[in-house]
Amino acid sequence: MATALETTPVNGGPSDETAALKSVEINKYDFRTDSPAVFKARKGIDAEIVAQISEMKGEPAWMREFRLDAFKIFESKPMPKWGGRLGIDFQDIYYYLKPTEHQGKTWDDVPDAIKETFDRLGIPQAERQFLAGVKAQFESEVVYGSLQEDLAKKGVIFTDTDTAVREHADLLREYFGTVIPPSDNKFAALNSAVWSGGSFIYVPKGVSIEFPLQAYFRINAENMGQFERTLIIVDEGAHVHYVEGCTAPMYSSESLHSAVVEILVKRGGRCRYTTIQNWANNIYNLVTKRAMAYADATMEWIDGNLGSQLTMKYPAVYMMEPGARGEILSIAFASAGQHQDAGAKLVHAAPNTSGRIVSKSISKNGGRASYRGLVKVEPGATGSRSSVVCDALILDEHSRSDTYPYIEIEEQDVSIGHEASVSKIGEEQLFYLMSRGLTEAEASTMIVGGFIEPLVKELPMEYAVEMNKLIQLQMEGSVG
Amino acid sequence: MERLVIRGLHVAVEGQEILKGVDLEIGRGEVHALMGPNGSGKSTLGYAIMGHPAYEVTSGTIELVAADGTRRDVLAMEPDERARAGIFLAFQRPMAIPGVRLADFLRHSVTNVRNPDRKEGEELMPMREFRAELKAKMAELSMDPDFARRYVNDGFSGGEMKRAEILQLAMLRPGFAILDETDSGLDADAVRLASESIAKIGGAEMGILIITHHEQLLEHNVPLRTHVMLGGRIVESGGPELAAELHKKGYERIRVAYPDAAAAERAMEDAAGLAGRAVPAGAGA
Numbered sequence: 001m002a003t004a005l006e007t008t009p010v011n012g013g014p015s016d017e018t019a020a021l022k023s024v025e026i027n028k029y030d031f032r033t034d035s036p037a038v039f040k041a042r043k044g045i046d047a048e049i050v051a052q053i054s055e056m057k058g059e060p061a062w063m064r065e066f067r068l069d070a071f072k073i074f075e076s077k078p079m080p081k082w083g084g085r086l087g088i089d090f091q092d093i094y095y096y097l098k099p100t101e102h103q104g105k106t107w108d109d110v111p112d113a114i115k116e117t118f119d120r121l122g123i124p125q126a127e128r129q130f131l132a133g134v135k136a137q138f139e140s141e142v143v144y145g146s147l148q149e150d151l152a153k154k155g156v157i158f159t160d161t162d163t164a165v166r167e168h169a170d171l172l173r174e175y176f177g178t179v180i181p182p183s184d185n186k187f188a189a190l191n192s193a194v195w196s197g198g199s200f201i202y203v204p205k206g207v208s209i210e211f212p213l214q215a216y217f218r219i220n221a222e223n224m225g226q227f228e229r230t231l232i233i234v235d236e237g238a239h240v241h242y243v244e245g246c247t248a249p250m251y252s253s254e255s256l257h258s259a260v261v262e263i264l265v266k267r268g269g270r271c272r273y274t275t276i277q278n279w280a281n282n283i284y285n286l287v288t289k290r291a292m293a294y295a296d297a298t299m300e301w302i303d304g305n306l307g308s309q310l311t312m313k314y315p316a317v318y319m320m321e322p323g324a325r326g327e328i329l330s331i332a333f334a335s336a337g338q339h340q341d342a343g344a345k346l347v348h349a350a351p352n353t354s355g356r357i358v359s360k361s362i363s364k365n366g367g368r369a370s371y372r373g374l375v376k377v378e379p380g381a382t383g384s385r386s387s388v389v390c391d392a393l394i395l396d397e398h399s400r401s402d403t404y405p406y407i408e409i410e411e412q413d414v415s416i417g418h419e420a421s422v423s424k425i426g427e428e429q430l431f432y433l434m435s436r437g438l439t440e441a442e443a444s445t446m447i448v449g450g451f452i453e454p455l456v457k458e459l460p461m462e463y464a465v466e467m468n469k470l471i472q473l474q475m476e477g478s479v480g
Numbered sequence: 481m482e483r484l485v486i487r488g489l490h491v492a493v494e495g496q497e498i499l500k501g502v503d504l505e506i507g508r509g510e511v512h513a514l515m516g517p518n519g520s521g522k523s524t525l526g527y528a529i530m531g532h533p534a535y536e537v538t539s540g541t542i543e544l545v546a547a548d549g550t551r552r553d554v555l556a557m558e559p560d561e562r563a564r565a566g567i568f569l570a571f572q573r574p575m576a577i578p579g580v581r582l583a584d585f586l587r588h589s590v591t592n593v594r595n596p597d598r599k600e601g602e603e604l605m606p607m608r609e610f611r612a613e614l615k616a617k618m619a620e621l622s623m624d625p626d627f628a629r630r631y632v633n634d635g636f637s638g639g640e641m642k643r644a645e646i647l648q649l650a651m652l653r654p655g656f657a658i659l660d661e662t663d664s665g666l667d668a669d670a671v672r673l674a675s676e677s678i679a680k681i682g683g684a685e686m687g688i689l690i691i692t693h694h695e696q697l698l699e700h701n702v703p704l705r706t707h708v709m710l711g712g713r714i715v716e717s718g719g720p721e722l723a724a725e726l727h728k729k730g731y732e733r734i735r736v737a738y739p740d741a742a743a744a745e746r747a748m749e750d751a752a753g754l755a756g757r758a759v760p761a762g763a764g765a
Contacts, residue, residue: 427533432575433585435530436648437563437592439600446588450579450631476600 044091047071050193053096057196062173063165070182070192077186083372084310084339088284093256095194095227151209157202158213161229164200171202175233179262180290188288191260195229198259201242202232203269208239212274212460228259234269234297241272243460255309256284263291265299267321272300276463278470279308281337289315290345296323302458303330304467305342306474314372316345319353319384326355329455331467333474334367334399343372343404348384348414359390360452363399364474370402375416377409387417393451394424395444445475481508482546484529484554484567484656484687489540491521491528496751497538498524500712500744506687508655511701513723514691516709517731519749522691523572525709526658530569531559544655563589564596566655570645570662572691576633582644583614583628586651593652617650621677638665646677656687663697675700695727708734711744 042049050071054064079086151158157168164172182192203209234240257279265271271291279285285308291299301315317326328344340363346355361369371390392401403420425447433443448471449456456464484506491499498521506512514522527535529542531554542554544565554562577585591605592598604610618625623643633641642662649657659678663671671694679700682688690697698720706722707714710731715738716722726734735742 426575429575429577431530431532431559432571433577433589434559435563435569435571436585436589436652437560438588439560439592440558442588442592442600443560446580446585447577450577453579472601 043094045071045093045095045190045194049095053194053196056096057162057165059165060169066177066182067193067195070189071194073182074186074189074193077189079186080312083312083341083370086284086286086310088256090190093226096196154207154209155204156207156209157200159200161198161200161231162196164231168200168202171233172200172231175262175264176231177262179264179292180260180288185288187258187286188260191227191229191258191288195227195260198228198230198261199242199244200231201240203234203238203240205235206237207235209241212241212243214243226257230259230261232261232263232271232273234263234265234271236266237268238266239270241274241460243274243463255282256286258284258286259288261287261289263289263299265291265293265297267295268297269294270298272302273315274302274459274463276304276306276459276467276470277308278306279311281307281309283308285311285313287311287313289313290318291316291326292318292320293324293326295321295350296325297321298325298327300327301329301344302455303328303342304455304459305331305340306333306470307335308338308340310339310341312341314343314345314374316347317355318347318349319355319381321350322352324350324353326353328356329358329458330360331452331455332359332361332369332371333471334361334363334369335474336365336367339368339370341370341372343370343374344388345374346376346386347374348377348381348386348411351381352383353381354384355386357386357388357390358455359388360455361390361392361401362395362448362451363392363401364395366398366400368400368402370404371420372404372406374406374408375418376407377411377414377416379410381411382413384411385415388419390420391451392420392422393448394422395448441475445472448475482544482566482655482687483507485541485543485545486525486529487541487543489525489528489542490538491524492536492538493524493534496748498535498712498748499528501540502709502712502714504689504707504714506656506689508687509684510704511682511688511690511698513698513703513706513720514689514709514714515693515706515723515726517745520709520745521712522709523660524712526569526660526689526691529554529562529567529658531555531557531562560592563652563654564593566593568649568652568654568657570642570649570657570659572660572662572664574633574641574645576631576636578631578634580632581629582632582647583611585632586614586628586648589648590651593654614651617647620680621647621650622673623647639667639670642666642670642674646674646681649678650681653681654686656689657682658689658691659697660691661693662690663692663694668696671696672699693727695723698723710734710738711741711748713741713744715741 047068050067051064054067177192180188182189201213232242263271263273289301293299299317303313303315305311305313315328317328319326326346330342330344332340332342334340340361343359344357346357348355355375357373359371359373361371363369369392373388375386375388377384388405390403394401401422405418405420407416407418409416425444429447430440430443433446434440438446449468452471456467459467486502486504489499489502490497502525516522524535528537537555544552544554552565554565557565587604587610590610614628615625618628633644636644645662662674666674675697682701688701690701690703702720703723706718706720708716708722708726715734
């Protein structure tokens, strides 16, 4: 067991809990289903629906089999008994909509609250329509055409996953479902059975992409979905920063979003995946995100979660070979009626691997933010180092914060540190700022902004600006 | 000239009375010194004027009285409203606000104080204009411009904290400033620098109440009046020579001359135990 452990180790807990930690993340774009349908699978899920989805997409037999097998696993797995309360009726959900349906909706259908938030975030009109699901796609062809060309010249593949099944079948098939097999957890199985959309990225050996790749650079429309499926392969010595989602609130009439994100970073490669998501309050946001980092490779997850009814999301890095590095930075903001059960997972599966988790959560107006994390050192992973810092800020006495740090160490000669702090906005801090002319609300917002600053400064500039605005809106209570 | 007028002020912290009837009047352009032994209530007066929620005013008044006789009730104002009305407190132990840059904080603060009617969310002072002014002020105070990029009081040395307070004073230019032991924890050179800086910032528009144990801070800020606090009351007031006397000879003459106040001082010490009394963090009374 641990030698250099700086904190009391918590046993693995019930095995289904830790197993389920291998689970869960999400997607950002959302459907509306009351638009005129070209094709809409009937409500609910069974093998027939799963086969029908595959058929509608014109998929090869192997993918259809993959889906059907996954569906069996989904049926056989119990719901997770930990995390948050999951009141999901799986038979009351539409699992597939053809993307053409998005065009049926008009701007008038978008709720005023969402429009107002777009206003306040200063999002351009074209982008708003996209975000609200009015347009199936951002004007990416026009704006990003030259970018696509440039990427293609370098051999980079950046497309939606459905297209990749058709056009890059061999490459996709080699890795699809290998990082997160359908058997991983119930929601990974569900996603595997009914997935649609998501990004497929391949960065060839030694290619470094200087600017962040963003989901809406993609040309194809089929990028929205409740069950998005993303696969990123960073080849040896390659480098990519992928940015998913945006800070505008995701509007959806559906209640379940369950995505799977698989990433492989090969020897000496480097991948950063940034997500900021702000869900409407009716959403269950259950996502499985995992990366495998090989020799001297670096994987970084930067993850911001706002809104939703319940989010369960624990981005993971498995450090598979010596010198691999994993870093997970996350921010969760839980307000009234929201439970953010978010965290991170680092698995040291090889010697001299290093990891860092920094988690910041804020709870307000009765919101609940939980940090749930696992650091695991497998036998043989000598010389591994990990540090975990989780800080919670509670804004009022109605709100709640919990920390569930699991640490499993099966090797000597490792260094694992864990620090956790829970603080309330101090009367003294508020008074100090107010004595300089800031109102109480301005002072609280400033303290919260400072609290998350260490993570916000890791974001691309425009995201950092939006994130700060979003926190301001949250603090005013005018959003979600 | 506007005056800050305090009458019969009684203040309690967690039910224990600290101030037992303070009268004090400061006009704009005047410098007053407030001296007294530890625990006599000097900082409490500062917090009460600024509106700290833990300091309960049980009776008495604090008012801003304009030259034309118009009165504003300070006690009815929130701390931010007091700041916007022109009151400033330089903290003895200012709070750290991690992650918030001094410049960002100060820009917000300056915007609010200079536009008392500003609503939340309205534009801040233009960045370019603010930066130019901040840079000029920092140069006047011989401060490194990089200092403004640091997080507010986070990891500051004692001296840096005091200088940051003085910088805020310079930027906010309040009508009335209370400087709570701005000299404590500083070496002689730093005190001299602080004293010069305060003299530069003050002037005909600013009333200053300097709370101090020493007279060095008064070197460049010769007080019009020196007040001595003991046992929660101002027991004696005089000219600058009083500050010099107290600095040299201590408070024994005062204790002997005002036995009631000295008894109150002992009672307050006994009631709470000077070291262990539960005052809010950073609020040395």
